[in-house]
Every structure is written in C-alpha cells, then in structure tokens.
Amino acid sequence: QKEVEQDPGPLSVPEGAIVSLNCTYSNSAFQYFMWYRQYSRKGPELLMYTYSSGNKEDGRFTAQVDKSSKYISLFIRDSQPSDSATYLCAMEYSSASKIIFGSGTRLSIRP
Amino acid sequence: NAGVTQTPKFRVLKTGQSMTLLCAQDMNHEYMYWYRQDPGMGLRLIHYSVGEGTTAKGEVPDGYNVSRLKKQNFLLGLESAAPSQTSVYFCASSYEIRGRGVRGTEAFFGQGTRLTVV
Numbered sequence A: 001q002k003e004v005e006q007d008p009g010p011l012s013v014p015e016g017a018i019v020s021l022n023c024t025y026s027n028s029a030f031q032y033f034m035w036y037r038q039y040s041r042k043g044p045e046l047l048m049y050t051y052s053s054g055n056k057e058d059g060r061f062t063a064q065v066d067k068s069s070k071y072i073s074l075f076i077r078d079s080q081p082s083d084s085a086t087y088l089c090a091m092e093y094s095s096a097s098k099i100i101f102g103s104g105t106r107l108s109i110r111p
Numbered sequence B: 001n002a003g004v005t006q007t008p009k010f011r012v013l014k015t016g017q018s019m020t021l022l023c024a025q026d027m028n029h030e031y032m033y034w035y036r037q038d039p040g041m042g043l044r045l046i047h048y049s050v051g052e053g054t055t056a057k058g059e060v061p062d063g064y065n066v067s068r069l070k071k072q073n074f075l076l077g078l079e080s081a082a083p084s085q086t087s088v089y090f091c092a093s094s095y096e097i098r099g100r101g102v103r104g105t106e107a108f109f110g111q112g113t114r115l116t117v118v
Helices: none
Strands: A004-006 A011-014 A019-025 A032-038 A045-050 A054-058 A061-066 A071-076 A085-092 A099-101 A105-110 B004-007 B010-013 B019-025 B031-038 B042-049 B064-067 B073-078 B087-099 B102-109 B113-117
Touching: A004 A085, A011 A019, A019 A085, A019 A105, A032 A061, A032 B102, A045 A054, A045 A061, A045 B102, A071 A085, A085 B102, A099 B042, B004 B087, B019 B031, B019 B087, B019 B113, B031 B073, B031 B102, B042 B064, B042 B073, B073 B087
Parallel strands: A011 A105, B010 B113
Antiparallel strands: A004 A019, A019 A071, A032 A045, A032 A085, A054 A061, A061 A071, A085 A099, A085 A105, B004 B019, B019 B073, B031 B042, B031 B087, B064 B073, B087 B102, B087 B113
C-alpha cells in the first residue's frame, strides 16, 4: 500500500466551477502537508502548505487537513483555464525531512 | 538567480551504459532530493540529502547511487542502465519554513531530465 493515495483523474470542469482535489494517507506520523502544481513539461511548484488540522486560505485556494481521518483536500474557487495543471499532494514526517508525493491529479478547466 | 539547474535535459542510453545526472542549486539550501516521475505514479523519491556529505535512501533507490560532495551539487548515478529506468528525473532543493506557529518545507524543482534507456 502506498503511503499517500491520490486520484489521478483526469478531472475536467467548466470555468468558474469549484474544484475539489483530495489525498489520503496511511501513516499518522505525517505532520506537514503541501500542495504542488505542475504545468506540462515543467517542475512542480509549491502552491500551499499547512502544518495542522483545519483550513488555510490563500486567494482562490483553500487547503484543508483532517488528521483524524488522514485526509487532505485542496479547493479551488472560481476556477480559471490557467489553473489547468497536475496537482500533487505532498507530506513530510518532520520539517525538512524526505518529502513523499501523491501520484498527482490532472485537472483541466474548460473555457 | 538560476535556482535549481539539471544537466543534461535529455539523454538516450543503451542498456548497460552508465551516466551521471548533475543537479546544482544556488540558494544555499541544505536539503536536496532526486525524484523520478512516471505516468500515473507521481513523483517517487530515489535518494535525498540533508546536508553536505550526507545521503539517504528514498522510496525507490535500487539501481541508483548519489553523492553530495559539495553543498550546492547533488549527483545521481546510474551504473548499469535498464529500460525500467526510462523516466523523467527531477532534482529539488529545499529550505525549512519557520514562522509564527508555522513550520514546513518549500522545495524548488529543476526543469527535469528526460532519460530514455533502449
């Protein structure tokens, strides 16, 4: 069983829709949770990170962590075609240790 | 400021050949990583380093070796390439984020190396 599970998609939604991306994990030792965005043929870039359970908001993006359920989510409001990319969740046991990634969800926003 | 630079960007190898991928970062980061990315598999950690002179195994280390002789460089070696090592390889470096009630890591990635083993 992989430590981090993520639905690979692809996911296609119309412009303006709310997008929900999710990951589950098996090891309760994970403490730090991140979302990376990867455009085609580029390296991933950090989108959001969070350290504790609850919600963290940044513009149109909200990251949610539920440690009791071992479940994290990324919500994108008012989705734009420029949001079309692969979104990868990532986790660490402790700060600045090895980073474990999910398989990524390919998202397409239709104009 | 170049960030993370990977060399080469593309390479075709024959089975059994060896090669070294070079990763260089100019951000003075302590931590560096090598990942491979395959369709449907996401990023899988091969090896990582928490400082100059240190290395550690990741999720899929077999068939690879690494060295971190200088803080700014992290080398990934394939001693005897196999078709199963055909992949896109990403190097990353990271620093620890510390703020009021916040901790975490931000990793910066290179542009990737597309390796084909025939």
